[in-house]
Amino acid sequence: MKNKSFNTVSDVTMTKSPDYDHKHLGRRHFLKQSATTAALIATSQFPFEAFAADNAKQSLTILHTNDVHSRLDPFPMDGSKYQGLGGVVAREKLISKIRNEEEYTLLLDAGDIFQGTPYFNFYKGEPEMKVMSMLKYEAATLGNHDFDNGIDGLVKQMEHADFPFVNCNYDFGGTALEPLMKPYTIVRKGKIKIGILGVGIELNGLVPEKLYGNIVYNDPLQSANETAYFLKHHKRCDYIICLSHLGFEYNNSKVSDKVLARESEHINLIIGGHTHTFLETPHKLKNRKNQEVIINQVGWAGINLGRINIFFDNRKHCDYVSDFTAIEVREFHI
Helix, strand or coil, X not given: CCCCCCCCHHHHHXXXXXXXXXHHHHHHHHHHHHHHHHHHHHCCCCCHXXXXXXXXXXXXXXXXXXXXXXXXXXXXXXXCXXXXXXXXXXXXXXXXXXXHHCCCEEEEECCCCXXXXXXXXXXXXXXXXXXXXXXXXXXXXXXXXXHCCHHHHHHHHHCCCCXXXXXXXXXCCCCCCXXXXXXXXXXXXXXXXXXXXXXXXXXECCECHHHXXXXXXXXXXXXXXXXXXXXXXXXXXXXXXXXXXXXXXXXXXXXXXXXXXXXXXXXXXXXXXXCCCECCCCEEEECCCCCEEEEECECCCCCEEEEEEEEECCCCCEEEECCCEEEECEHHHC
């Protein structure tokens, strides 16, 4: 049979396939929908973010200090090892610069805010707390020197703090600190829910008993693990940070950050203090579950500002941790 030929437009029209109307209507619907989409794009009403957010990674920049010891001014230019370093003016400029560059930041401190300069001798800690509030710290823990004016002296200065203090291994029951201290705090940065707990060193033998009163020291390993478990499984935190004033390491059996990291199960990052350890890179250890725990400490006196960049995948799992940077705090570097 010869193929039929169509000589006129009417021939074509009369011989259209049965599903032509459906296809034609579908094409018209597609063109109409495409026009609507184009209009949304043109008026910036198309929700690209909804699609991008599903696959986008989120970064979190953690900034931290420890053992600042009332060093509000930089070291004097006297030829000493740390001349010109530190000071809250340079630190504020550095923190502001990073906050302007990064969408999500978190600023933390690992204790020993007090003691070391005439500021503390004369003003008993008030300017230190006010400066930290001005810099918008989001959590801190206590160090042994923060008790140098006793519990009542510490309580008086905490009135100037616009951020929480966390510690889960001291029992503050029956003291004036009981309503002011928390075992943990939780913050949200974008989609990420972050649990922050604190642990402190044994005060007995380090601080005169009259200064810490009826505070009871409990095992920091057990306390930290119990609190981290609660944050992970009951509060559904995506990332858990421990602010520690235990010290980085010792040559004896004393509990340290390294011991805590090995014996932990749900802690992702330990920000340490007490031993004034300058770490050029993060120290990484495996915990009980053979998962990596990062330990950081940045010396003392506000000489360095710690910075860690953490990246989360679209399932809120920690995807990559950047190389650690201890940023020198110096006025003319800003």
